[in-house]
Amino acid sequence: MLRLLCVRLLAMIPLLVIVSFLIYSLIALVPGGPEVALAGSNPTPERIQAIREELGLDEPFLIQYWNWLTDVLHGDLGNSFVDDQSVWSAVASGFPVTLSLVVLTLIFAAVAGLALGLAAGLRPGSWVDRLSTVTASAFMALPYFWVGMMLVLIFAIQMRALPAVGYVSFSESPLDWFSHLLLPAVSLATVPTAVVARQTRAAVTSVMQEDYIRTAKAKGLHPRRVAVKHVMKNAAVPVVTAFGVEANRLIGATVVIEQLFALPGVGKLAYFSVFSRDFPMVQGILLITAVLIMLVNLAVDLSYGYFNPKVKAS
C-alpha cells in the first residue's frame, strides 16, 4: 500500500512539470506582456522598462520559467503584483474558508445523495424512486449560484434567519461558522447531490440483483445491514468516482459562491486576482489547485483497492 502510494506520487511529477509550464505560459498570452497590464493607463516607456527589469522579463522565456520553478520548489510562490503580499500566505489565509466550504458541501451531498440514491435503488419503480429521480433531474438543472441567490432571498432577506454574507472561523464560534456556511454549502451541494444520487441508484440496483445479496438475506441479516454493508461497499466504486469528479468541479464553483456570499476564501482571492491581473497570485492559485485535484484523484484511485479487493490483487 505504502509502495503503491509512493509510486503514484512519483508518477505525478512529470504531469506537474507540464502543468506548471502551462500555468507559467499564461503570461505569454497577455497582449503586450504583463508589464503593460501592470503599468496602468498611459505608462511612460521608462516605467515599463523598470517593471520589466524588476520582474526579470528581459530574460529568455525558458529561463524565466526555470527561475519561477526553482523558487516554487523552494516554497516561494512569489509576491502579489498588487500589494506585495506573499502568494503563499494569501492562499494560506483563504484556504481554511474554502476547505470548510468544500468539505461541508461534500458532506451534505454525500448524506443527501446516498440517501436518495439508496432509497431509490433498493426499491426501483416505487414512488420513492420516482421522487428521487425527479429531484435529481431538477438539481442537475438548477444553476447553483441561482439557488444561492434564492436561498439568500428567502432565508436572509425575507426571513432574516441566516446571514447572507461573511465568515466566522470555526475556532471562534462553531455555530456561527456553520450558520455562515449553511446557505453557500447548500447551494453548492445541489449538483453533487444529484450526481451522487444517480450513480448510487444505478450501482445499488445492479448490486441488488447479485446472488450474494440473497446469501446475506439468507443469513438472517436486517435489510438495513444488508444495504449498508453488503450493497454499499460493492456499489461504492462508481459513487466514489463521482465524488472525485464533483470535488474537482466544486473547487471551480467556489469562485462564484465565495463572491456571492462574500466569503474570504481562495475562490474570492482568485476572482480578485483575475480582475486585477495579479499574475503571480493567479499562477500560485492554479498550481495549488492542480496539486489538490491530483491528490483527490489519487485518493479516489487508491480507494478502489479497498472497495474491490480484486483490483488490489492485480
Added chain:
Amino acid sequence: MTQSDSVDLRKPVTAPVGDGADLVEHVSRGRATLRRFRANKSAVVGCVLLLLIIIVTAAAPLIAPYGPAQVDISDRLSGPTPEHWLGTDTLGRDTLSRLMHGGRVSLAAAGLAVLIATVIGLPLGLIGGYFGGLVDWLLDRAADVLMSFPAIVLTIAIIAAVGPGLTTAMVSLGIVYAPRMYRVVRGSTLEVRREVYIEASTSIGTPHHMILRRRVLPNILPAALVQLSFLLASALLAEVTISLLGLGALPPTASWGSMLGQAFQEMRSQPSLAVYPGIAIAVATLCFNLVGDGLRDAFGRETRKA
C-alpha cells in the same frame, strides 16, 4: 424485376468498405434509434421545449416587444404590467425582451464553445483512438494536463491573461472542454477499431482517412452526439457563470448571466429580477440533459446489442 432486386441486394455485401450496405444498415439503425427516442416521453418534451427556446430567442429581434437596451427612466423597476409582462429593471428595460435577447447571446455563446471543443476534440480523438501508439499517448497526456484544473478556473485564468469579453471567454472555454469531447471520441473509436481493422485487412488498399470517415466516424457519432448535448448544458452554465462574474458578456449586452449579475445587485429592491433568468437557465439546462439522456438510452441499447 424480382430477380434484379435480389441481385442488387446481394451486391453491397461483398463491396468494399463504406459502400451501400453500410448506408442501408445505418439508415435502418437510425430509424430504430429514432423510434426509441420518440418513445421516451421526457426526451421528446425536452426536445420540443428546446426547439421552442431556440426559435424564440433566435427570433428575438423580430418578436421581442422592446429592444434589449431600450431604456425607459420613467418606468423603472415596475412589476408585471400589460406593457411589461415580466416588469422592468433599474433602467426601465423590459425584462421579457432582455430575456429573449439574452438567451440568444447565452445559447450562441454556449454553441460556440462546444463547436470549438468538437472541432478540436473530435478529430484528435479519432486519430488517437485509431492509430494508438505515441500519438495517442501524447494526446492523452495533454488531456490529462487540461483536466487537472476545474474548467471554470482554467477558463477565467486564460481570461485573466487575454482580457475579458464573451468571445474570448467562449474560445477559452472551447479549448478547456476539448479534452472532454476527445476522451469520449477516443473511447468509442477504440471500441470500433478492432472490428474495422479486420475489415481493413480484407479490403487491402483502402486508405486510413477513408476508413476513418466512412466506417469509424458513423459509429462514434452517437457517443459524440450524447456528449455534445451534455457539453452544451455545461457550456451554458459556464457562460452564465463567467458573465455573472463580469468577465464575459459586458454591459449593456444582455445575456442570462449578466442579467443575473445585475439582478443580484438589486436583490433587496427587486427580487423578481433574479428569478426569471434563473428559471430560463434551469429550463434550458434541463432540456439539454433530457435530450442527452434520451439520446444515450436510444443509442445505448444498440451499442449493447452490437
Added chain:
Amino acid sequence: MTVTSAKKDGDTLLQIEDLHVDFLTDRGWTNVVAGVSFDVGPGEIVGLVGESGSGKSVTSLSVLRLLPDAYARTPSGRVLYQGRDLIGMPARALRDIRGNEISMIFQEPMTSLNPAFTIGDQIAEVYRRHKGGSRRAAFARAAEMLDLVGIPDAGSRVKDYPHEFSGGMRQRAMIAMALACEPKLLIADEPATALDVTVQAQIVALLSRLRDETGCGILFITHDLGLVVELADRVVVMYAGEVVETAAALDLYNAPKHPYTAGLLSAMPHLGVRGKELPTIPGRTPEPWRMPEGCRFSPRCGYTSDECVAAPPALRIVEAGRSARCCRTEQLRLVGSP
C-alpha cells in the same frame, strides 16, 4: 393433506403444506408452484428432484421467503418449521430463524459470496448475528468451520477474499457459513451443479458426512437423480409445479411409480453401459401459462389414456410410505434403473 411420511407429527422438522407460489410475468400473475406438500424429518436427507422449470428451486426459496416480493407471492399454503408457520411469520422472527435454525446454500458458489469481504468476515458475520460474542471468537469459529468442511490451512485462509478460492472451495466455504450456527435444517439448492464432476462428488460426500456429524436435516434440490439416490433417504419428484412422486430413495430407484420418474431414471448415464444412446423424455416442461388439461405430464407420457386427460390426477398413497400422482400406476409395469 394426503401425503406425509410415516412419521408422527412431532417428528417432522419441516412440513410444507399445499404451497402455492405465483410469479409476476408479462402475462400477469402466473402460478408456478401448485399445491406442493412434503416434509423433512430431523437428521433426514430429502432430495427434491425435477427438471428446470419444475418449481423445485422456487419451492426451496419460498421456505425462507427469499423470493423478491416485487414479482413473487405465496397466495396459499403453509411452511411449518417445528410447528411454526414461516409464511405468515413476522419478518423479524423469520430473520432469527434464517441462517440460525435453517440455513441455505445456493447453486452459484462463484457469485453467492460477497467479493468485497473476506471469507472469514462473512462466516463470522452470521455467527455473531445469531450467537453474539466477540469478533475474535467469531473469527475463531469461522476458522473452525472452514477446517470442518475440509479447507486446508483454514486458520490463514479465513483472511482470503472469495476470488482467492476455487469454485469447489467457495462452495465449501458457503457450507461452512451455513453450518456455523449449527442449524437444524440445511437447504441446498443445486449446490453441486455448477462444479465439475469430481468436485461434485466431494461436495455430496461432505454433506453426507456433515449430516452424520451434526445431525442436521438436509433438503437437497437437484435435477440429477443419480446424486440424490447416493445421498438422500427419501426423494420428492416434482414436475410442472406439482409433486408427482415421493418414496424412499432405494424404492424409487428400483421401482418408480410414476412414468416421469421412470423416464428420469432411464435417462441417467450408467458406467459400463456404453455405445447406446441415452433415452430421453420427449418434449419439454410446459410453460406455466399453458398447462395441459388433466395430468400435466400426459403430453409427454408414453402411457396416456383418456382417463389421464379427463381430470387432473390426485397425489395418492400407492404403497406404505410412498405416493404417486398417476391414475394408471397400478396398471403399468414401470422399471427402475438397470
